Amino acid sequence: MSFLRLQAVSRRFGQVAALDAVDLAVPEGSRTAILGPSGSGKSTLLRIVGGFETPDSGRITLGGDLLAEGPRTVPAHLRGIGLVAQEGALFPHLSVADNIGFGLPRATPGREARIAVLLAMVELDPSMLRRRPDQLSGGQQQRVALARALARKPRLMLLDEPFSALDTGLRASTRKAVADLLAAEGITTILVTHDQAEALSFADQVVLLREGRLLQAGKPRDLYLQPRDTTVATFFGEAVILPARLSGGWAECALGRVPLTRPDPRARAEIMLRPEQIALLPTGTEAAEVRARVEAVEFGGASCGVAVRLQRAEDGGRAPRLELRCSYLTAPPVGSLVRLAVSGQAHPLLPAGEGRP
Amino acid sequence: MKPQAAHRAGALPLRRMAGLPLHRGAHRRPGAALGGAALLVSLLALLPLAFVLWVTVQTGWATASALIFRPRVGELLVNTALLVACTLPLCILLAVALAWLTECSDLPGRRLWSWMAVAPLAIPAFVHSYAWVSLLPGLHGLAGAVLVSVLAYTPFLYLPVVAALRRMDPALQESAASLGVPPAGVFLRVVVPQLRLALCGGGLLVGLHLLAEFGLYAMIRFDTFTTAIVDQFQSSFNGPAASMLAVVLVACCLGLLALETWLRGAARYARLGPGAARPPRPVRLGWFTLPCLLLPALAATLALGVPAATLARWLAAGGGAVWRWGEIGEALGQTLLLSALGAALATLAAIPTAWLSVRAPGRLQRTLEGSNFIAGALPGVVVALALVSVTVRVARPLYQSVATILLAYALLFLPRAIVALRASIAQAPEELEEAAGMLGRSPLRALAAVTLRLAAPGAAAAMALVALGIANELTATQMLAPNGTHTLATSFWSYSGEIDYAAAAPYALGMILLSLPMAWFLHRQSQGGRGR
Numbered sequence: 001m002s003f004l005r006l007q008a009v010s011r012r013f014g015q016v017a018a019l020d021a022v023d024l025a026v027p028e029g030s031r032t033a034i035l036g037p038s039g040s041g042k043s044t045l046l047r048i049v050g051g052f053e054t055p056d057s058g059r060i061t062l063g064g065d066l067l068a069e070g071p072r073t074v075p076a077h078l079r080g081i082g083l084v085a086q087e088g089a090l091f092p093h094l095s096v097a098d099n100i101g102f103g104l105p106r107a108t109p110g111r112e113a114r115i116a117v118l119l120a121m122v123e124l125d126p127s128m129l130r131r132r133p134d135q136l137s138g139g140q141q142q143r144v145a146l147a148r149a150l151a152r153k154p155r156l157m158l159l160d161e162p163f164s165a166l167d168t169g170l171r172a173s174t175r176k177a178v179a180d181l182l183a184a185e186g187i188t189t190i191l192v193t194h195d196q197a198e199a200l201s202f203a204d205q206v207v208l209l210r211e212g213r214l215l216q217a218g219k220p221r222d223l224y225l226q227p228r229d230t231t232v233a234t235f236f237g238e239a240v241i242l243p244a245r246l247s248g249g250w251a252e253c254a255l256g257r258v259p260l261t262r263p264d265p266r267a268r269a270e271i272m273l274r275p276e277q278i279a280l281l282p283t284g285t286e287a288a289e290v291r292a293r294v295e296a297v298e299f300g301g302a303s304c305g306v307a308v309r310l311q312r313a314e315d316g317g318r319a320p321r322l323e324l325r326c327s328y329l330t331a332p333p334v335g336s337l338v339r340l341a342v343s344g345q346a347h348p349l350l351p352a353g354e355g356r357p
Numbered sequence: 358m359k360p361q362a363a364h365r366a367g368a369l370p371l372r373r374m375a376g377l378p379l380h381r382g383a384h385r386r387p388g389a390a391l392g393g394a395a396l397l398v399s400l401l402a403l404l405p406l407a408f409v410l411w412v413t414v415q416t417g418w419a420t421a422s423a424l425i426f427r428p429r430v431g432e433l434l435v436n437t438a439l440l441v442a443c444t445l446p447l448c449i450l451l452a453v454a455l456a457w458l459t460e461c462s463d464l465p466g467r468r469l470w471s472w473m474a475v476a477p478l479a480i481p482a483f484v485h486s487y488a489w490v491s492l493l494p495g496l497h498g499l500a501g502a503v504l505v506s507v508l509a510y511t512p513f514l515y516l517p518v519v520a521a522l523r524r525m526d527p528a529l530q531e532s533a534a535s536l537g538v539p540p541a542g543v544f545l546r547v548v549v550p551q552l553r554l555a556l557c558g559g560g561l562l563v564g565l566h567l568l569a570e571f572g573l574y575a576m577i578r579f580d581t582f583t584t585a586i587v588d589q590f591q592s593s594f595n596g597p598a599a600s601m602l603a604v605v606l607v608a609c610c611l612g613l614l615a616l617e618t619w620l621r622g623a624a625r626y627a628r629l630g631p632g633a634a635r636p637p638r639p640v641r642l643g644w645f646t647l648p649c650l651l652l653p654a655l656a657a658t659l660a661l662g663v664p665a666a667t668l669a670r671w672l673a674a675g676g677g678a679v680w681r682w683g684e685i686g687e688a689l690g691q692t693l694l695l696s697a698l699g700a701a702l703a704t705l706a707a708i709p710t711a712w713l714s715v716r717a718p719g720r721l722q723r724t725l726e727g728s729n730f731i732a733g734a735l736p737g738v739v740v741a742l743a744l745v746s747v748t749v750r751v752a753r754p755l756y757q758s759v760a761t762i763l764l765a766y767a768l769l770f771l772p773r774a775i776v777a778l779r780a781s782i783a784q785a786p787e788e789l790e791e792a793a794g795m796l797g798r799s800p801l802r803a804l805a806a807v808t809l810r811l812a813a814p815g816a817a818a819a820m821a822l823v824a825l826g827i828a829n830e831l832t833a834t835q836m837l838a839p840n841g842t843h844t845l846a847t848s849f850w851s852y853s854g855e856i857d858y859a860a861a862a863p864y865a866l867g868m869i870l871l872s873l874p875m876a877w878f879l880h881r882q883s884q885g886g887r888g889r
Binding site for chain 2: 047050051052053075076077078079080081082083085086087089091092093094102103145148149151152154158160
């Protein structure tokens with residue numbers, strides 16, 4: 001049951017299509033992450049939903065209310081949509097209390113108490129209320145910005161890369177705190193980010209945009225394990241991509257016979273495995289086992305990169321080289337032979353740009 | 358012999374490899390000498406203030422109070438208060454409206470209107486006054502003074518307001534809208550508070566100009582302290598009456614300074630962090646476009662059209678007869694000479710202070726900055742009066758000499774020179790000088806090869822700003838310059854004083870043409886900061 005709905009929303013800036021007929025459905029109470037490299041149109045999408053930008057065409061509804069139909073739009077201040085901008089965008093001339101209370105009319109009964117509750121919700125000390133924004137750390141500013149947006153009990157919360165300016169450790173803890181709070185309040189949320197790890201850990205639904213087009217939308221696990229094409233596959237992390245012959249739910253490739261995530265009618269296609277699906281084991285005596293020679297080992301702390309060259313090639317081509325990972329405790333020496341074992345399923349990829357979802 | 362041999366052999370010319378010269382203290386900086394020089398300049402800049410204090414003490418309480426607490430001073434105080442109280446709010450309203458239209462809306466021809474809002478700066482205030490008086494001879498008193506002041510001085514507020522609007526993080530306005538605040542509320546609750554610093558700074562500048570300007574108000578027959586002091590000075594030289602008026606005028610200036618400091622407060626208004634990089638979406642005016650076009654069009658007509666039309670009319674009426682080329686050439690030559698010398702002196706005097714504020718900020722530098730801030734607020738008439746009294750009493754040969762008028766120029770325009778130089782010295786960070794040192798340059802050669810080279814454009818800008826200020830200076834030039842000095846401003850003034858408006862026109866045109874580049878430079882600067 002979708003709460004926010006975008007239908008064929010397009011927006012051009014001169015010759016550039018910032019958004020090209022994007023369809024999107026966001027279920028009520030869910031967390032959606034919009035992911036994409038810079039210039040992919042993700043900020044434009046957020047700004048169109050927020051009411052700061054007008055679509056050229058398309059239709060946007062929120063909880064049954066029409067927000068935009070082509071260039072006719074409801075102004076931002078009447079939408080009831082909250083926004084936490086990059087770096088918080090706190091009003092520098094107002095105290096923390098006045099920032100949080102900005103959207104609450106002066107005559108609101110129990111206004112002071114409500115501000116105090118909101119501050120407590122974002123886990124800040126009451127002594128902060130009289131401070132100025134420039135006396136807060138980056139993480140504190142983001143929490144105040146969230147409290148300020150929550151004060152109006154928004155129907156939808158937009159988070160515009162709110163964690164990108166924070167240090168690595170603070171980023172993870174702030175993200176978790178924000179996610180927990182929004183879940184507890186049951187507020188539908190859209191997060192815009194260019195950090196795939198952030199998108200995967202934050203959201204129920206991840207939407208990948210590129211050059212104004214929606215490449216794939218789905219659960220984080222599905223986007224990671226069942227990407228549509230090579231672009232999506234490599235965007236979410238390291239991938240082993242091999243040519244394969246497909247038949248009856250199985251792929252025959254350089255790594256042997258591997259089950260597929262779903263049946264595919266094509267006879268030949270590229271399949272994808274994540275490196276962690278391939279284990280490096282000592283060679284055995286079985287003739288059918290997949291063997292590879294270790295070409296390089298790169299120490300990388302908890303896990304090491306191991307480059308191996310397969311011992312046999314498919315269809316007479318050159319034997320493929322794979323970049324795998326393993327613990328430094330079990331890293332094989334360079335030049336040694338290892339056996340490769342695949343766990344889980346391989347996913348057949350579509351050729352790039354074909355068969356829009 | 359050995360090092361030379363090595364040098365000849367093509368090796369690096371490291372002298373005395375065996376024993377490098379040892380200097381006491383690793384970092385010998387030109388700090389102390391510059392500190393002394395900066396202190397000296399600041400003391401000199403405070404000379405007019407010292408004169409005012411000294412003359413008050415000298416005059417004695419009885420005479421001073423008789424001269425200060427009299428109806429004439431009360432009248433002037435009321436005039437000044439009314440002038441400031443009427444002009445400033447109008448300037449602020451006009452500047453904010455023009456800045457918002459040209460910066461935040463989709464008004465057609467925004468860039469052109471923006472230039473038209475700055476361009477009145479190229480016209481000296483007393484030429485504005487001349488244009489209006491010759492157009493409407495009946496214009497005089499408070500109404501006339503306020504009208505001409507608003508037209509002449511609004512650019513001083515427009516420039517900082519545009520800069521502040523341009524620097525503002527668009528995410529602030531979007532956040533406010535997402536909190537349910539309608540556009541008008543966003544403007545009042547978010548945009549206007551962000552303009553506070555710009556309004557304070559620009560308002561102070563306008564206020565100080567209102568207090569210090571002579572020509573504008575003399576021509577429109579509106580008495581202020583400055584016109585009264587010049588009248589007193591011309592009728593009775595530097596009697597105690599003029600000095601006591603100067604005391605009250607200085608008190609007014611310092612009052613404005615204090616008021617601005619108080620209003621500005623200690624709060625920080627810079628945006629927090631870099632914020633969003635994109636320019637804000639311009640507000641669509643829609644049906645309001647036509648009415649909104651009327652405001653900049655009206656402002657440009659009054660502030661540029663009226664002076665242009667008047668000048669054209671007088672030049673046409675005067676025909677070839679008003680172009681007395683010998684006389685104009687002499688005035689132009691003297692103006693350029695005084696401007697160049699004064700600019701060089703002011704820029705030289707600004708170097709120590711500017712250097713200290715970038716390279717060695719500390720308590721001394723903050724004190725000097727404060728004293729320069731105060732000295733910069735003193736009107737030209739007070740500076741002139743002080744230099745007249747000092748030269749007459751202490752250094753008679755310097756009275757009405759070129760040296761004295763140059764000193765007056767340097768004191769008057771020192772703040773401009775410091776600001777421009779400070780920015781350019783900041784362009785040449787110490788690290789570059791250190792890098793030059795690592796590459797084998799001695800400290801002085803590093804200074805010459807790196808810092809001075811990088812700071813040169815800023816020094817040129819400082820000199821240009823001061824020179825253009827001097828070219829349009831009237832009050833101090835009249836009171837201090839040697840007999841027989843004719844600048845464009847004084848020649849213009851004497852012809853228009855004789856109601857020979859046609860003969861004055863070529864001089865006004867000369868001053869405008871000289872000032873146009875500065876106005877253009879300031880306009881370009883205000884357009885910087887964000888590409889559009």
